[in-house]
Amino acid sequence: MATVELTQHTFEDTIVNNDIVIVDFWAPWCGPCRAFAPVYEQVSESHPDIVFAKVNTEVEQELAGYFQIRSIPTLMVFREKVILFSQAGSLPGSSLEKLIEEVKAIDMATVHKEIAEEEEKTPD
Numbered sequence: 646m647a648t649v650e651l652t653q654h655t656f657e658d659t660i661v662n663n664d665i666v667i668v669d670f671w672a673p674w675c676g677p678c679r680a681f682a683p684v685y686e687q688v689s690e691s692h693p694d695i696v697f698a699k700v701n702t703e704v705e706q707e708l709a710g711y712f713q714i715r716s717i718p719t720l721m722v723f724r725e726k727v728i729l730f731s732q733a734g735s736l737p738g739s740s741l742e743k744l745i746e747e748v749k750a751i752d753m754a755t756v757h758k759e760i761a762e763e764e765e766k767t768p769d
Contacts, residue, residue, distance in 0.1 A: 648689050648697045653708055659696060660723050665748060666696040670712070670719040672703045678718045681735035688741045695745065725753050727760065 651659055651668065660666055669685055671678035689697035702709040702717055712721065716733035722744065723729070729748055736744065 648686055648699050651698045651700050651705070651708070653705055656700070656708055659698060660726055663696045664725060665694070665745075666698055666723045667745075668698045668700055668721045668723070670700045670702050670709060670714045670721065671717055672701060674703075675717050677735050681718050684735070684738045684741065688738055688745070691742075692745060722748050724748055724751065725757070727753070727756055729756075 648669070649659070669678075669681070671682070673679075685697060685699075689695070700708055702714055712719075712731075718735050719731065719733045720736065720741075721728060721731045729751060730744060
């Protein structure tokens with residue numbers, strides 16, 4: 646599957662309606678972002694069950710601000726609407742593949758249970 650561009654209007658639907666979404670926050674002027682793009686694209690072709698998305702931080706400044714993107718590229722991984730990974734810097738293909746394996750192996754029932762327990766402790 647090719648990567649998809651996300652905008653402020655498509656971001657939430659993409660996260661809500663897909664099990665795993667990996668988001669690359671990038672900008673056209675960013676050398677490391679351009680260097681990482683082919684690696685990201687290549688890994689995306691091996692995982693048709695995952696949405697590989699890109700957010701151009703120059704165009705989508707509100708999204709970048711909302712997620713407090715301070716350095717690019719930044720990779721963020723969502724599974725079942727939960728951010729499981731967020732890190733600035735590009736990854737080699739092998740590390741991205743390992744990250745995907747780890748994300749798929751996470752017991753999301755436990756994660757959702759822990760989130761619910763934390764929310765119960767936190768007063769509104």
